[in-house]
Amino acid sequence: MEFEAKKGNRKNILHLGKHIFLFLLLLIYLFPFYLVVVNSLKERKDIISNPLGLSGGAKFGNFLEAFTKMNYLEGFLNSLVITALSVLIIAFFSSMTAYYFLRFKGKINKILFFMMITSMLIPFQSIMIPLVRIYGSTFKILDNKWILIFMYLGFGASLSVFVYHGFMKSIAVELEEAAFVDGCTRIQTFFKIVFPLLKPTTSTLIVLNVLWIWNDFLLPSLVLISKANRTLPLSTFYFHGTYTSDYGLLMAGLLLTILPVIAFFLLMQKHIISGIMQGAIK
Amino acid sequence: MITEKGFFNKIKNFLIFAGPTTFVFLSVVIIPFIFGIYLSLTNWDGIASTYCFIGFQNYLTVFQDQFFWQSFLLTAKYVLSMVALVNVIAFGLAYLLTSGVKGEKILRAGFFVPNLIGGIVLGLIWHFVFSRAFVFIGKSLNFPFLSYSWLANPQKALWALVIVSVWQYSGYMMLIHIAGLVNIPKELIEAAIIDGASNGQRLRGIILPLMVPSFVVSIFLSLQRGFMVYDVNLALTDGGPFRSTELISMHVYKKAFLAQEYGIGQAQAFFLFMIVAAITLTQVYFSKKLEVEM
Numbered sequence: 001m002e003f004e005a006k007k008g009n010r011k012n013i014l015h016l017g018k019h020i021f022l023f024l025l026l027l028i029y030l031f032p033f034y035l036v037v038v039n040s041l042k043e044r045k046d047i048i049s050n051p052l053g054l055s056g057g058a059k060f061g062n063f064l065e066a067f068t069k070m071n072y073l074e075g076f077l078n079s080l081v082i083t084a085l086s087v088l089i090i091a092f093f094s095s096m097t098a099y100y101f102l103r104f105k106g107k108i109n110k111i112l113f114f115m116m117i118t119s120m121l122i123p124f125q126s127i128m129i130p131l132v133r134i135y136g137s138t139f140k141i142l143d144n145k146w147i148l149i150f151m152y153l154g155f156g157a158s159l160s161v162f163v164y165h166g167f168m169k170s171i172a173v174e175l176e177e178a179a180f181v182d183g184c185t186r187i188q189t190f191f192k193i194v195f196p197l198l199k200p201t202t203s204t205l206i207v208l209n210v211l212w213i214w215n216d217f218l219l220p221s222l223v224l225i226s227k228a229n230r231t232l233p234l235s236t237f238y239f240h241g242t243y244t245s246d247y248g249l250l251m252a253g254l255l256l257t258i259l260p261v262i263a264f265f266l267l268m269q270k271h272i273i274s275g276i277m278q279g280a281i282k
Numbered sequence: 283m284i285t286e287k288g289f290f291n292k293i294k295n296f297l298i299f300a301g302p303t304t305f306v307f308l309s310v311v312i313i314p315f316i317f318g319i320y321l322s323l324t325n326w327d328g329i330a331s332t333y334c335f336i337g338f339q340n341y342l343t344v345f346q347d348q349f350f351w352q353s354f355l356l357t358a359k360y361v362l363s364m365v366a367l368v369n370v371i372a373f374g375l376a377y378l379l380t381s382g383v384k385g386e387k388i389l390r391a392g393f394f395v396p397n398l399i400g401g402i403v404l405g406l407i408w409h410f411v412f413s414r415a416f417v418f419i420g421k422s423l424n425f426p427f428l429s430y431s432w433l434a435n436p437q438k439a440l441w442a443l444v445i446v447s448v449w450q451y452s453g454y455m456m457l458i459h460i461a462g463l464v465n466i467p468k469e470l471i472e473a474a475i476i477d478g479a480s481n482g483q484r485l486r487g488i489i490l491p492l493m494v495p496s497f498v499v500s501i502f503l504s505l506q507r508g509f510m511v512y513d514v515n516l517a518l519t520d521g522g523p524f525r526s527t528e529l530i531s532m533h534v535y536k537k538a539f540l541a542q543e544y545g546i547g548q549a550q551a552f553f554l555f556m557i558v559a560a561i562t563l564t565q566v567y568f569s570k571k572l573e574v575e576m
Contacts, residue, residue: 154310
């Protein structure tokens, strides 16, 4: 009996220790964000004398100043348009392509599908120079949101086609055959029967692509040249370059940039976590 | 299988269903990739409209370039330490979080948060943390190793970059490991408990072998991200001090777009592709061999 009790005690202590360890680690993980919030409310001199605490009371002036100085609204709207359109276009076209590759097993389809899968190994850096050369020097069509969206379809299609293809294998052909018998065309069949069944995959892919495109820096920095076209990561970066030592202002700007993603996360938390876990199993 | 009537019907369906994606994919990924191989064999400087074919000379220049090798070695050091630390921490977190913890959801979401935010913003945040907050803590508590900014020290700056990347990716890889752990059949663990296997024995004998697929995915993803890192590198250290953190992506970028040696830059970029492809394929091949049939 005594032995059992001791064992129970040890187990309880271990259990408690595990919780303390995890929550302490969480505090360490979130510490940088705490610093951003606290210092966005302070003036430069208070930050330099003590960057950790909130000594002189909270001031909200930094936010208004950062909002105007970094052209926040413009950057936000650019990011919103580019991300939303790209993500929808990728989902629309890749699901159709994946469906076609799965149901029609021609030689060309096999080659294209294989090319898409292997292209996922190509680092973006080994394409960016010719990309700028072709679209910049030869066609002179850079500095344009629509070209950027076009490129996101090109770079995003492989993964989406691959994931849709994998998921569609589990959908029975009989459903589609029934639709055919009822006189549906191939396109009607796809949009009325197949596409609704793909909903879980579509939401997974939308989540993954939103996080990628909203936060992407290198591609937009090469494609979007004029100030009016900048996305949020670009305007944040150039804003930081201009006001390097005005810490309060910078932290307010960073916080403004983070807020939309955090809002997206809180709204879609369930989809994001399960989407990434499912994406991983594939 | 549904059969299609007529050749034209076939073409029509291809154009409707796969046409747009194929066209965009070819013109954004495949054509630039092939054109890039050709560019790496020329002496194009980014401006001149005429340039000539010079064979493998760019590649020779790259192999003799001491700064390229320096950057390559730095990248190898960064990738190795980052991948190892990310996976150990991510697996540890996943293991603890699936062992029955209160507040599991909050913890999971909290560790994941850094992944929501782009590399540029993360780099700028940590720039402040290293150059202001840590120095302040180091000076007030008299920690000599924190009393100066790591970002200004050539020996420490790379480790700052590793710390930020580990912090950034461990939450993501944790989710992958959680997905793997949740899929291990409960009966196997229960059977092992009945047979009297200790915690450590269960971990080594059952859990780790069955987790190989998760490790394949998470090592693959972290390897790829490691070799391609650019945003955090740019925002945190911009390659400095004294090129001590100029990783390969940044090196290629500077060679092409700042030094305007496009041919050489592209030769380096193509070399990067070969390394990444070779390493990731070998990794997937060997880890698939380790997988256990269930």
